[in-house]
Amino acid sequence: MPDVEIPEVVDFLAQHAPWAVLSEAQLRALARRMSIRYARRGTALMTVGAPNDEVFVVRSGAVQVDDDSGRLVERCAEGGSFGTTTLDGTRSRFAVTALEDTLLLVLPAPAFREVTAAHPAVDGYFSQQRATRLRQAVETVNLAQRDAALQTRVGDLVRRPPVGTTADTTIGDAAAIMAREGVSSLLVVEAGRLVGIVTDRDLRNRVLAVRRDPTAPVATIMTRDPVVAAPDDHALDVVLRMTSRAIHHVPVVDGDEPVGMVTSSDVLRLEQADPVSLVGETAKQRDVDGLARVAARLPGVVERLVAADASADGVARIVTAVGDAITRKLLELAEESLGPAPAAYCWVVLGSQARLEQGLASDQDNALILSDDAGPEAAPWFADLSRFVVDGLTRCGYPRCPGDVMATNPAWRQPLATWRRLFAQWLHVPVPEAVLRSAIFFDMRAVHGDAAVVRTLQGQVQATAPQSTRFLAHLAKHAVGNEPPLGFFRGFVLERRGEHRDTLDLKRGGVGAVVEIARTLALTRGLPQLGTSMRITAAAGAGAIAPESAADLRDAYEYIRHVRLVHQARQVRAGVAPDNFVPPAELSGFDKRHLRDAFAVVRGVQHTLAQAHSVGFVS
Amino acid sequence: MILHRLAADLHRHRLAQRAPGGPLRDYLQTSPPDPGTAVARLRLLALDLETTGLDPRRDAILAAGFVPVDGLVVRLSGADEVVCRAEVPVGQSAAVHGLTDDMVVAGVEPDELVARVASALAGRVLLAHHAPLETGFLSAASQRAFGVPFPATVVDTMELHRRVLGAAEGAIPPGALRLPAARAHLRLPAHRQHRALGDALATAELYLAQVARLSGGRAMTLRALQR
Numbered sequence: 001m002p003d004v005e006i007p008e009v010v011d012f013l014a015q016h017a018p019w020a021v022l023s024e025a026q027l028r029a030l031a032r033r034m035s036i037r038y039a040r041r042g043t044a045l046m047t048v049g050a051p052n053d054e055v056f057v058v059r060s061g062a063v064q065v066d067d068d069s070g071r072l073v074e075r076c077a078e079g080g081s082f083g084t085t086t087l088d089g090t091r092s093r094f095a096v097t098a099l100e101d102t103l104l105l106v107l108p109a110p111a112f113r114e115v116t117a118a119h120p121a122v123d124g125y126f127s128q129q130r131a132t133r134l135r136q137a138v139e140t141v142n143l144a145q146r147d148a149a150l151q152t153r154v155g156d157l158v159r160r161p162p163v164g165t166t167a168d169t170t171i172g173d174a175a176a177i178m179a180r181e182g183v184s185s186l187l188v189v190e191a192g193r194l195v196g197i198v199t200d201r202d203l204r205n206r207v208l209a210v211r212r213d214p215t216a217p218v219a220t221i222m223t224r225d226p227v228v229a230a231p232d233d234h235a236l237d238v239v240l241r242m243t244s245r246a247i248h249h250v251p252v253v254d255g256d257e258p259v260g261m262v263t264s265s266d267v268l269r270l271e272q273a274d275p276v277s278l279v280g281e282t283a284k285q286r287d288v289d290g291l292a293r294v295a296a297r298l299p300g301v302v303e304r305l306v307a308a309d310a311s312a313d314g315v316a317r318i319v320t321a322v323g324d325a326i327t328r329k330l331l332e333l334a335e336e337s338l339g340p341a342p343a344a345y346c347w348v349v350l351g352s353q354a355r356l357e358q359g360l361a362s363d364q365d366n367a368l369i370l371s372d373d374a375g376p377e378a379a380p381w382f383a384d385l386s387r388f389v390v391d392g393l394t395r396c397g398y399p400r401c402p403g404d405v406m407a408t409n410p411a412w413r414q415p416l417a418t419w420r421r422l423f424a425q426w427l428h429v430p431v432p433e434a435v436l437r438s439a440i441f442f443d444m445r446a447v448h449g450d451a452a453v454v455r456t457l458q459g460q461v462q463a464t465a466p467q468s469t470r471f472l473a474h475l476a477k478h479a480v481g482n483e484p485p486l487g488f489f490r491g492f493v494l495e496r497r498g499e500h501r502d503t504l505d506l507k508r509g510g511v512g513a514v515v516e517i518a519r520t521l522a523l524t525r526g527l528p529q530l531g532t533s534m535r536i537t538a539a540a541g542a543g544a545i546a547p548e549s550a551a552d553l554r555d556a557y558e559y560i561r562h563v564r565l566v567h568q569a570r571q572v573r574a575g576v577a578p579d580n581f582v583p584p585a586e587l588s589g590f591d592k593r594h595l596r597d598a599f600a601v602v603r604g605v606q607h608t609l610a611q612a613h614s615v616g617f618v619s
Numbered sequence: 620m621i622l623h624r625l626a627a628d629l630h631r632h633r634l635a636q637r638a639p640g641g642p643l644r645d646y647l648q649t650s651p652p653d654p655g656t657a658v659a660r661l662r663l664l665a666l667d668l669e670t671t672g673l674d675p676r677r678d679a680i681l682a683a684g685f686v687p688v689d690g691l692v693v694r695l696s697g698a699d700e701v702v703c704r705a706e707v708p709v710g711q712s713a714a715v716h717g718l719t720d721d722m723v724v725a726g727v728e729p730d731e732l733v734a735r736v737a738s739a740l741a742g743r744v745l746l747a748h749h750a751p752l753e754t755g756f757l758s759a760a761s762q763r764a765f766g767v768p769f770p771a772t773v774v775d776t777m778e779l780h781r782r783v784l785g786a787a788e789g790a791i792p793p794g795a796l797r798l799p800a801a802r803a804h805l806r807l808p809a810h811r812q813h814r815a816l817g818d819a820l821a822t823a824e825l826y827l828a829q830v831a832r833l834s835g836g837r838a839m840t841l842r843a844l845q846r
Contacts, residue, residue: 004700008810008817036693036820038827040836060808101806101831103824106692 006031009105012059016079017593018125022115033111039063039098045082046096052086053109061102066095074600075099075486084126087112154238155231157267158252158260164189167196171207171221172214174198185249185261188222193256196222199249228253229262239267239318246283246325282325288333288392291326295396298322299360299572306569312561313533320358324349324447326396327366327389331448334388342381343374346449347389350405354445355515355530360568360578364390364398365405365440367412369419369453382413405440416453423460427468435474442519443530462526472524476613479516480606484509484599504587504595506567507580510560513602514553517609521545532557545605553605556598563591627770634767643765646737651772652744654842658830661841663688663746663774664739665823668753669815675759679703680729683736684815686823688746691830693823700816701735702726730764733757740771744841748798748822750775774844776801776822779829801825805832 009031013019019027036059039045046052048068056063062077076082086092087109107115116123164187165174178186178200188196198218206221207214228251229238238250248264264280278301281294298319305315331347350365352358366389368382386407394400407413414422426438442461446454465472485504518532521539529535533554540550567586568578587595628650635647652661666685672678680703687697704726727735736757747753750773761769780801784791794800798821799812805828810821833839 004698004816006695006698006816006820007814008820009695032696032698034695036695036824036827037691038824038831040831060806101828103807103827 009034012079012105013057016057017589018119018122020589021119021121030107030111030115034105034107037104037106039102039104041098041100041102043098043102044095045098045104046086046092046094048093048095049091051089052083052092055081055083055087055107055109055112056096057081057105057107059103059105061098061100063102064097064099066097068093068095074604077486077596081126084112153231154229154233154235154250154252154262155259157235157238157262158231159266160260162187162251162258162260164258165218166190167217167219167222169218170215171203171212171218174218175203175214178203183261184263186218187251187258187261188218189258194226194228194251194253194258195219196224197226197249197251198222226251230254231259235267238262242267242279246279278322279325282322282329285329286333288330288395291329291333291392292395292397295322295326298397299578302360302565303569303572306565312558312565315565316352316357316359316561319360319362320353320356323353323358323362323398326398327393327447330389330392330396331385333392334385337388338381338384341385342378344371344450345369345374345382346446346451346453347407348444348454349447350445351440351443352515354443355532357515357532359564360572361580362398363401364393365401366390366393366407367405367441367444368407368414369449369457370413370415371450371453372415372417374415383408383410386413403437403440405437416456419453419457420460423457424464427461427464427471430468430471430474432474432477435471436478439475439478439516439519442523445530458528461523462528465523466526472520473613475516475520475523476609479513479520480610482509482513482516483606484513484602486596486599486603503581503583505580506560506564506582510599510602511557511564511580513606514557514560517553517602517605520609520613545608549601549605549608552601556601559594559598563587563595631770634770638765638767642734642738642741643761643767643769646741647767647770649741651742652841654840654845656841658834658839658841658844659690661688661690661744661844662742663744663823663826665693665746665819665826666736666740666753667747667815667818667822668756669813670752670756673752675755678756680732680756680760682726682815683732684817684819685736685739686816686819687739687743688823688826691827693820693827695820697739698816698820699735699739700814701732703729703732728764729760733761733764733769737769745771745773746776746822746826747773748776748801748818748825750777772841774826774841776825776829779826779833779844780804783829783832798822798825802828805829 005028010024010027013022013027013031014024019030022030039061041061045056045063058076058078058080060078062075063080063082065074065076065082074080082094082096085094116126163177163181163183165177167188167190169177169188174186178184178198185197185199187194188198196219198221202221202223206212212221226249227241227245227247229241231252231254241250242248242264250262251258252260252262278294278297281297282291285291285294301322302315302319305318310318327347327349335341346369348354348367348369350367352362353365368386370378370382374382390400390406390408400406405412422438423441426434426441444454444457485508515532518535518539521527521544522529522535525539525542525544527535527538527542529538536545536550536554536557539545540547545553563582564580567582570586571578584592631647635644638644638647664685664687666683668680669682669684670678670680682700682702684700685698687694702725726732745753754769754771754773757769757771761767776798777796780796781791783801783805784795795804798818799809802808802810802821802825805825807821807824807828811817812821830839830844833844
């Protein structure tokens, strides 16, 4: 038979993994060994226990793979394949059913074995489970970080042995040591153990400004038990510690023994360290205009972090640190202009900012918890404070919450006792609509004021949520309702209409779905964690999710966020406001395949969650 | 019915005697599938011809693409495409089928094309979308080359699609029976049109989808497809 090309089949194979690695000539030969079959929707293509000696590739339509206990394993859309696990004579552990009218390319076992023997890449593709492929994708993405500036370890930043003294040294002698050594900070060491730190600022603020006696021991002015870092810590983590606490010196200790000092100027020397300067600049601003100018630099900083292959999680923490710093500064400015608060209060952030997962497209979500002794006369002051901060945040580029979950809304500016009642109501008398709107309040973090009130509320939630079966069922129902955009005919489901037509929504069925799953899991077990990855890990520890599923879900979360971040960085470069909607043309084949895997993982966990909460699962 | 079939066999037999020895005579001497053959075992050859026009008396075949269908399986191993050296210039039709004068000059003689199709079609039903075009051109070419027409047992996917769309629905909208429209209706993927092999494969896939619809999973015979 002449080697005539079958363009339709060759082109199709060339567009889909793993066949795309084959040459044109190899694809031509492979196509000629295939046959085509058609199955109407509902047709059983493989049954559990039956032998099979063919590999099927979905050319159009979709099939569903279930395991022998009837649990959904995966769905294969266009380009997906099945049948490879039975070729060695083992009987099928899976049942495969056509979900739609499906056209299949069929390759006999001997031809398949020849291809996999000749092409390790093809073999590797099939010998790995989907989840393994996803893990590799995450690793590949993270691999690139090894050389990035932010992968620098703290130990690499230490440039000289530590300069230290003992606690009984006088302040004057300590200052003399610092002058002689040319350092801006001094470690205070007792018996080889770090006990405190003294900085230039301490000499100014705690000695000269208050006319303290320089012959007093240095122990009287040192900061005890300072924030420290280990030599193996990532420089990024130290950056975050500095930004979140507004400190400039972090001693490096190996065990208890001081081995050096890292300063903010050391980390600033790192190519990608502008987050530190950003937070530092925030603290220096005197008005909202100044803050807005500093905030405007954040997208550019994120863009550079992405270019340096920072992890999605690391970038989110930096974005959150900047968001926190801006919020705190606005509260400070508000208090300056409004005068002292008439009662104790706590400004809380909600949602992504509370979880340390703020992104460039995140709205502001915040609320006020007032002390129970705040009388009605205090109300105008708090209304003014809220307006100042919310307006300020808006001017700094944090869009107003479309659901009006902001402190400017009187409903979310309540004394602690009211908050306790609200949580009790959400948990014990769940109305579907209210549950939906309340979900965001279960991700709450104090950024200013008395953090104890937040701990009180969280204690209440942790103690009562696990028994609130109906509340949890509503939460679970919503968490499984945001279907990942896994399509059938074109691989992904694209937005059908509106501004985001023909784009892939990475939030609703992706990042957002994982966040909701993690929140549901955490509340089911009354876990205190806020961060999504930490919630998933803790849920696995508490037996709320299988450890393998937890690992897969964390990978899926990191991967989808990574793709979103790269997309947002590209938008920033193009001068466009960052969003969650990715046109498929922007994605590489690698991204598409692994996104599909990631979405499949999310879908699988949703399915399990639905069963656990007896939620009707609409697929 | 039986008499009709006997007459057809006799006709083929007489033609075989007039035809020169070779694939065409072999084809004529091989009985086509019995009308009672179950669709699941029916052997067909999906065929598409690219031509310089629509009139078999004046226009010429430029290419034949075909692919065998065994029961409900399309065998890509048997797929083939034959480009023909046409006696007439390709002219404006090149814009449709993409075959240029140069490609056509390098092609086989028309008698070779007829022989290749005959060889592949032996013992099979000819499957085409709007089959009168294929049978008309094959017969005209066979007559010119070998002095005998080219009889064939035919299943026409255009006629099958009329049934898929349902006669009861009244007038079928214009264009709804064309190959791309029929495929789209049954949610088959888009294909590159007007390439002989591509259209033959598209027809074969359409046939699988049509049979799945029309049979509804029950046994069906060749006779029922030709009804």
